[in-house]
Amino acid sequence: MTGSALIRALVAALGPTTVLVDEAIPPRNLKDWSTLGPETPLCVVRPTDTEGVATTMRLCSEHGVAVVPQGGLTGLCGGGRPIGGAVALSLEKMTGVEEIDPAAATMTVKSGTPLQVVQEAAAAADFFIPLDLGARGSCAIGGNLSTNAGGNRVIRYGMAREMVLGLEVVMPDGTIIRNLNKMIKNNAGYDLKHLFIGSEGTLGIITRAVLRLSPRPGCTMAALCALEDYSKVLDLLSAARRGLGPLLSAFEVMWPDYWDTVIAMPGVRNPIAGKHGAYVLVEAQGTDEAIDAPRFQAWLEQQAEAGILADAAVSQSLADVRAFWGVRDACSEFPQVLGPHEPFDIGLPVARMDDYVRSCLAALRARFPSIIALFYGHIGDGNIHIVACVPGESPQPKDEIVNIVYDQVRQFGGTISAEHGIGLTKKPFLSFVRSPEELALMQRLKDALDPQHLLNPGKVL
Structure with missing residues (x-):
């Protein structure tokens, strides 16, 4: 069988402690923070370096087995959720700050490093990483970059994309692309890092990054x-x-x-x-x-x-x-206070946000008179978060709530994802906010870089 043969090849190449199967698979690797249920992968591979990631991808490519990259598993859209019969490739062992260059004001870091560790290392060197979000202690910097995370200070510093100078990426066939650039000005050809930032692990796996540091606030x-x-x-x-x-x-x-x-x-x-x-x-x-x-x-x-x-x-x-x-x-405490609920991360023209809130709330209450719907967000950068639930309903009427919220987004000219990505849960609604021509170009990029459709198949597109 292909799966058994692949597991034997992975164990032979990486060692039995790196390849986890059956009961040895940790429960944390079965799901992310989305409301989707757990899924058991073929195996979990936890490399300790870029070469291990490349070996995993090369062997999976040779056996035609799909791979789901995993970071801190704090995503809310199912992007890190495993797929049955696929390999879950966890970067949790690839942690550490490799270098801080004071002259260039850069940090080189492994992609599995938690965001909080990155923040603390920058502060210890009298610098500042402006990227910040509630899951800072759990989320991994590679996942932050692969979803182009936003967080609390986008109005001043921009999205995660603005903090990246260079990347090291493993391609679906195992090829390693090393471009650990430290220069702000580098117009030598295509700026390839932007293909992978925000692509949710569907085009390549980020293994190391060069981050641009900011002055530490006084x-x-x-x-x-x-x-x-x-x-x-x-x-x-x-x-x-x-x-x-x-x-x-x-x-x-x-x-x-x-x-x-x-x-x-x-x-x-x-x-x-x-x-x-x-x-x-x-x-x-x-x-x-x-x-x-x-x-x-x-x-x-x-x-x-x-x-x-x-x-x-x-x-x-x-x-x-x-x-x-x-x-x-x-x-962050809403799961304990509200119980099961559906979270949303949408973007809207700032001037129309309150009109959207009123219209969306009216539409939700027309269908579910007892619904709780709470609105809050970054606003200055056009981002609203919503949590919604119907008290006493089990299971929650998730599909109807989602359809109402996203239909309102489409009517108000917004986006279904401001900073959390698309993953699985938002994929059916991507056409609400992207034209057929844009979707076709995305598919052409996917086909060109991942012709076997091995990396995170079925996610985003």
């Missing part, structure tokens, strides 16, 4: 702001872009239902009294606290005087900053 200021309505949110965003300029690092908006839910959760501090139409967390990062903190305070006072703010709480310490972010990041 100070961080934050304010939780209460506003009358979404029009005031837009006014505040415009004022923040003009008045704070490059200091502005995050602009997070929470609609009232989200706010009311999280401030009732244990351990969440509520610094704002009363009920309001919208809530915004504004963060600014500067270089000199003596200059930038008063500037931030003065800017807030100007917004209050202009009638934009109804109320605001301003951080007096880093503990306050963390507490403010605790309100925004409390969404």
Whole structure:
């Protein structure tokens, strides 16, 4: 049998401790954080270096067996979920920061390294990795790049793509493409790294990356702001872009239902009294606290005087900053608070976001009058997150909720994925936001780089 022959070949080439089969397969490798159930692969291969990844791909190519790359398995769209009869290729053993180059302001890191480890290594060298998300302790940097992760500070630093200078990638046939470039300016031919960033492991497997480091902030200021309505949110965003300029690092908006839910959760501090139409967390990062903190305070006072703010709480310490972010990041506890629910990550034109929220909520309530639907997100970069569930329903009416949310996205000219990828769960809706010509070009790229369709087959396309 092909599967048995492949397992024997993998064990012979990589050793029995690298190739896990049957009961030796860890439960964590059977699924990701999506709501899809577990799936048992043919085997799990855990190489310790790039050559091991290349050997795995070469042997799988020779035997015609598909491969599903796995990182931290924190994805929400099924991109890392195994496929029956396929090899799950986990990069969890390929961890470590190989080099920090202070002159170039770069870091070379293995793709299985958790994001938090990358952040801490940068901070220890007096640099800063701006990419940040709630799963920082579990997600792997290779997965962050393969999904082009966004996170909390896109408004200032851009998506993960903007932080990458070079990549090492293993192709479906086992060929290793090494381009660990450290130069910001390098226009020597096609910039091949962009083929693999955001491709969700369907075109190649990222094994190492050169990341561009940013200066470590000298100070961080934050304010939780209460506003009358979404029009005031837009006014505040415009004022923040003009008045704070490059200091502005995050602009997070929470609609009232989200706010009311999280401030009732244990351990969440509520610094704002009363009920309001919208809530915004504004963060600014500067270089000199003596200059930038008063500037931030003065800017807030100007917004209050202009009638934009109804109320605001301003951080007096880093503990306050963390507490403010605790309100925004409390969404990580929703599985315990809400139970089974469906999460969404959508993008919309900023000016139309509140109209979308109202229309989507009305459509959801028309079908499910008791539905809980909470809206929050990064907003400044056009990204809304939604969690939705119908209390007491088991199983949840997932398909109907998804269809309503994405049909509304299509009507408002948005995108079904702002930062989480497509994977399996969003694949049926990709045509809502991509033209037939775009989809055809994506398929041509897939066919050219992976003619056997071995890498993460059935994902994205």
